[in-house]
Amino acid sequence: MSKNLFITGTGTDIGKTFVSALIVKKLASKAKAGYYKAAMSGNLRDKNGNLIPGDAKFVKEISGIEQSLESMCPYVYENAYSPHLASRVEGNPVSMDVVKSGFLALQSEFDYLTMEGSGGILCPIDYDKEGKRPVLFLEDIIRNLALNSIIVADAGLGTINSLVLTANYMAAKNLGIKGIIFNHFHKGNIMQEDNIYMCEKMTGLKTLALVSDGDNDLAMDFETLAGLYE
Template identity: 55%
Template structure:
């Protein structure tokens, strides 16, 4: 049985990579052999040899301290800072779902947990030519439950509720929400936390403040979240 979670967000640049790094770090510190995986990542720089470096993967590796080789983390790496479907049109090498699944399953055979990160928000075209692959297609192919990352500030009620409704309509399993850039005691952000729970029917699993180096989820709870069929 594969153990893991798919991290998506209400928008791009919402803090998915930062939160994912903390989730991986939490599992590693709990003694779990944990890997990171992202099917397609764009907006990357080249090293001195001209090779593209998957920046999100490098960040997670640095923050979490996992020894996983960088070249096993992202099968599709693009240079242009645009949606993966457009980056592939510009650069070539469009995403193949079969390769994504093969790379993921290989990690599942080598690690106890695999934490996957999505590209952009939930409505993200990964490939759009003679084949159409949306982000939800990858989540379904990997058969993973999800966590939604949302900003704690103004507008998050709307974006969180719409994201949840879309994902539920697609038949995706949602474990809960994590609020990023959270300021404890802020009246608006505390109310956002309450309203997100009320209007989505989902738990707010954790709130993360700027500069936090730990995610306040008990390791055993996180393990349950990452287990297929597991409850909070």
């Protein structure tokens, strides 16, 4: 059975998928590593009209893993909306049972399984206005699968507020946090370096790695990274 870890972030488009790809690549260098995401929005279609799970495709290409795209994500939507709205427009709402069964199936195939979230920690995954289905938020998936998380944050302006709010919310909900990875980092940038210092002081969390645009390797050794998985 795999050891597992969840990758969440302070919001959308802050680099969760890029960081996830580097994480999976590092793990795959010495072990069988897999990737999973409950729902992906904003995807393109191939020439046959089939939706391509873009985040999964990116992780697969960067990491070099042979896992099938189909096994990486059970719910793929075209509109670049939160999954609850994308499924309301397109149909096929997210079911926790389907997400969990896909996750459990992968656990028997890999040593390390990395699950990426959709948007930030408060992202609604399914919200039926008529109340016929249970409301499903990202935190419900994390809790149901008994996962600890890494928070990915942008190193730039505004990250103190978004990171501290995310960390405090997760702590209040008893969601385990292993640490922070800062993306879009520029060494020597006084503001970014102070952001990192303040985020650590205000949350008590450790910075696990700093990722710069264009990096092709995660600045963390395999043993340290693998030790975050449970």
